[in-house]
Amino acid sequence: MTTLETEDHDSLIPFLKWAGGKRWLTSNHLDLFPTTYERYIEPFLGSAAVFFALEPERGILSDRNADLIETYRAIRDDWKSVEDALKKHQANHRVDYYYDERERRRQKPHTRAAHFIYMNRTCWNGLYRVNLQGKFNVPIGTKTAVCLDTDDFEKTSKALRKMHLMCADFQQAISQAREGDFIFVDPPYTVKHNMNGFVKYNEQIFSWNDQVRLRDALLRAWDKGALISITNADHDSIRDLYRDFQFHRPLSRASVLAGKSSARSDTTELLIRNWG
Numbered sequence: 001m002t003t004l005e006t007e008d009h010d011s012l013i014p015f016l017k018w019a020g021g022k023r024w025l026t027s028n029h030l031d032l033f034p035t036t037y038e039r040y041i042e043p044f045l046g047s048a049a050v051f052f053a054l055e056p057e058r059g060i061l062s063d064r065n066a067d068l069i070e071t072y073r074a075i076r077d078d079w080k081s082v083e084d085a086l087k088k089h090q091a092n093h094r095v096d097y098y099y100d101e102r103e104r105r106r107q108k109p110h111t112r113a114a115h116f117i118y119m120n121r122t123c124w125n126g127l128y129r130v131n132l133q134g135k136f137n138v139p140i141g142t143k144t145a146v147c148l149d150t151d152d153f154e155k156t157s158k159a160l161r162k163m164h165l166m167c168a169d170f171q172q173a174i175s176q177a178r179e180g181d182f183i184f185v186d187p188p189y190t191v192k193h194n195m196n197g198f199v200k201y202n203e204q205i206f207s208w209n210d211q212v213r214l215r216d217a218l219l220r221a222w223d224k225g226a227l228i229s230i231t232n233a234d235h236d237s238i239r240d241l242y243r244d245f246q247f248h249r250p251l252s253r254a255s256v257l258a259g260k261s262s263a264r265s266d267t268t269e270l271l272i273r274n275w276g
Helices: 023-028 049-054 066-092 095-102 109-122 153-160 170-174 208-223 236-241
Strands: 040-042 059-063 163-167 182-185 227-233 247-254 266-273
Touching: 023 049, 023 247, 040 049, 040 170, 049 153, 059 066, 059 170, 066 109, 066 153, 066 163, 095 109, 153 163, 170 182, 170 208, 182 208, 208 227, 208 236, 236 266
Parallel strands: 040 059, 040 182, 059 163, 182 227
Antiparallel strands: 227 266, 247 266
């Protein structure tokens, strides 16, 4: 059983930057999470900010992004080799090196993981984006730091060893929930009547039908006795979709995806729970 100590809680820092990441949520609203639960389940892992903040004793971490899950597995299994390979990227980083690396496919798990982290830290705004062929195609950004003072891959490895890592559709992870488990869900923010091509879940569009399928999977987990927290778009269609969940609370945060800082502004996201 995991019990969260919210006072003086020195949590791990996520080593990836991710569109829609939840560092702002864990920094400001850690009190909105349950303090006691059996297992932790997160089916849209991304940068894993909530997992790192809570540091649960056991659970399931899942995502459809195979390269992402492989990176977490490589750090879990051989963190020192990942760190050493990342230091080589730091020594060689420059514009032509970045674009040469973007075209490469490394052969070993630890070098592929280091490559993934290198691309994430030096590409434009830490944006994970692939084309229709599944190829990473983000241009170089302005940041040059590849190895960070906040990196603690050894501690990260120890935290990940407690978890089962899956590359799978969200439904597969949620279906394993049992009574007393805690599920944190942060899906792509698709809303009804907005089928644009910018809301991607790996190479596939995360559609409104997927939102409905997710809601249904969570209702089944609720029937089993799981605690559930969801972050989603603060939109009437989402409120209506989750009308059976008794807790709806808009949370303000700064938007960070705009290319220029002057174009960024505060926005709100909706936190939904199946308990009060």
